Amino acid sequence: MIHVPTGDAIPPQRQHCGGGVVGPVSNTTQPKIVVALHDGYYGCTSGTGFSNQALLEVLTRALPLGRLLVMPVHIRRSDPSYDSAWVAETERIVQRAGAEVVPVPGGRAATAALAGCEALCERVTEVAREHLARAPMAHLVGLDIPFLGLGLHRRADDPFSLLLVPRSTSELASPEDRRRIHWERRGLTAAVSGGARVAAISHHMRGHLEQVYDIPRHAVVDLPNGLLLSDHEDLPSAPLPPRARAGFLLAMGRAVESKGFEDLLEALHLLKVQGTHVPHLVLAPTTHAEGLTDYQRRLQAMVRDYAIDSTFLSRFSPRYRSWLRSPALRGVVVPSRAEPFGRIPLEAFASGATPVVATRAGGLTETVVDGVTGFAAEARDPMDLAWAIRRALHISARSVSRCVLGAGRCSRPGTTTRPRSAPTCASTPPGR
Structure with missing residues (x-):
């Protein structure tokens, strides 16, 4: 099992999934995919957590052993959002890829305030530099809003490229929070100026990023959200009210x-x-x-x-x-x-x-x-x-x-009109 710290302190050593080994990882000279996430590792607080865990599962299926590095924002066991069953499932997923897990300090409070997100982005880039210094090629993936400021801390000589995956934006979720929206704009602009790409999880998000956040079309890549066939397997039932x-x-x-x-x-x-x-x-x-x-x-x-x-x-x-x-x-x-x-x-x-x-x-x-x-x-x-x-x-x-x-x-992304072969689901209620 992966060693998961139970207190506030985060051990400085690397944590290697596979046989419970904790210590330096030998394959540091191989290409790496690094995923930074705030939801979906220690628990799930929304659809973002489900999507993040699913992305980890896709990567573990696609990557050779030892190529994945996961940097979750650390959540203590005492936190109400910590879910031991969820953690066990996530560990099972990342173990399959022999993934390296490096928790990042901060807790849920790190993503609640703008200052916390800023500090989190700075810490993630520092950890990425340290762990990727010898990798011949590396890509850092920042999942969702708290990591949209990574471009503000990335340097020209950093040993990794950057992909940001906003599952939402503050402009959509909390349009009254102008300070956070301004921070997101600055972060996305800086990232794109440094050669980063921004992923669109839907056709709607592509338009939103291009039109509202002024992301150039060439910098937006399509990474459609969706479900894995295994998402609902063995889902424990909750008692119905x-x-x-x-x-x-x-x-x-x-x-x-x-x-x-x-x-x-x-x-x-x-x-x-x-x-x-x-x-x-x-x-x-x-x-x-x-x-x-x-x-x-x-x-x-x-x-x-x-x-x-x-x-x-x-x-x-x-x-x-x-x-x-x-x-x-x-x-x-x-x-x-x-x-x-x-x-x-x-x-x-x-x-x-x-x-x-x-x-x-x-x-x-x-x-x-x-x-x-x-x-x-x-x-x-x-x-x-x-x-x-x-x-x-x-x-x-x-x-x-x-x-x-x-x-x-009607499963093709972007379908907004009735497919010719699709039947209709009609109803006949009394007059409106």
């Missing part, structure tokens, strides 16, 4: 305004006023914080004021994904106001969970095609979302099967 057993809608994601949960609650209230029966709602706007955030309290107040029959889950667990396989599931709702990619619809399709209702926000338009793979509504429009949910609730069993077929055939 008792009130959901008779039928439920599922909505889950990070507890941030860009996920649009307020619009969903407004939509369900509209349906209730109109006399439409709505199944129990399992609402999971989650964080790893011990207490509730202001946003979560606001959502709870809306649930109370509108008397919505729901189960409210505030703490994240990867096991919630197991409910996508539940026979009691009546629909999955993704009400995002902004979405770089949109992983949940793909997870629903992979689990055979339909219908899926999603907004036409960013990357969601590439997976949820209205009338083909699910039902779509305009973002920030509770009335349109209510209509889409109403259509989904009246879908026939035959149309559900058609949606499953449509999801399978």
Whole structure:
């Protein structure tokens, strides 16, 4: 097993996966791929963690032994986001490639504040220089927002090239945070000026990076996000909330305004006023914080004021994904106001969970095609979302099967119109 430190201190020696060996690695003169990540090694706090772990698995399958170096931001065992089962799975993945693991100090606090991200980027480049000094060729991959400042610390004589993979941006996730957005712009500009490449995880993100962050087209490479066939194998089941057993809608994601949960609650209230029966709602706007955030309290107040029959889950667990396989599931709702990619619809399709209702926000338009793979509504429009949910609730069993077929055939990234051969998933509710 990999040696994982349990306290605040990070051992200075290298940690080598394979037989529990801890010490200097002999193959330092081989080409290296270095992956720096803040989520997905010690646990998973969002879809980013799932995607990061999947990327590690892809690399371990593709690279010869000893070519992978992983630099996770260290999370203590006492941290609420530390998941021992998740760590064991990640260790199994990286062991297969004989990967070298070098934890970077910082903890989750390092990614919460701009100063922490800046210090983290400086530390990662220092560690990369130290460990790659003798490698004939090396590539440093920075996964997601906390590493978008790596270009500000890279030197012309550094022994590695740089690839940045923003799974989102602050412009999408927290547009009010102008300081962080400015830092991201500076970091991306510096990186590209130094010859780095920036990966686009969807067609939407490519346009966003080029048009909003002014990244030159030639500097953007396509690295489409997606799922591995093994992503849902052996997923431990979470107990279904008792009130959901008779039928439920599922909505889950990070507890941030860009996920649009307020619009969903407004939509369900509209349906209730109109006399439409709505199944129990399992609402999971989650964080790893011990207490509730202001946003979560606001959502709870809306649930109370509108008397919505729901189960409210505030703490994240990867096991919630197991409910996508539940026979009691009546629909999955993704009400995002902004979405770089949109992983949940793909997870629903992979689990055979339909219908899926999603907004036409960013990357969601590439997976949820209205009338083909699910039902779509305009973002920030509770009335349109209510209509889409109403259509989904009246879908026939035959149309559900058609949606499953449509999801399978409408799999090419960027498909936003109905494929000629794809069946439609129709519904026939009462008049709007």
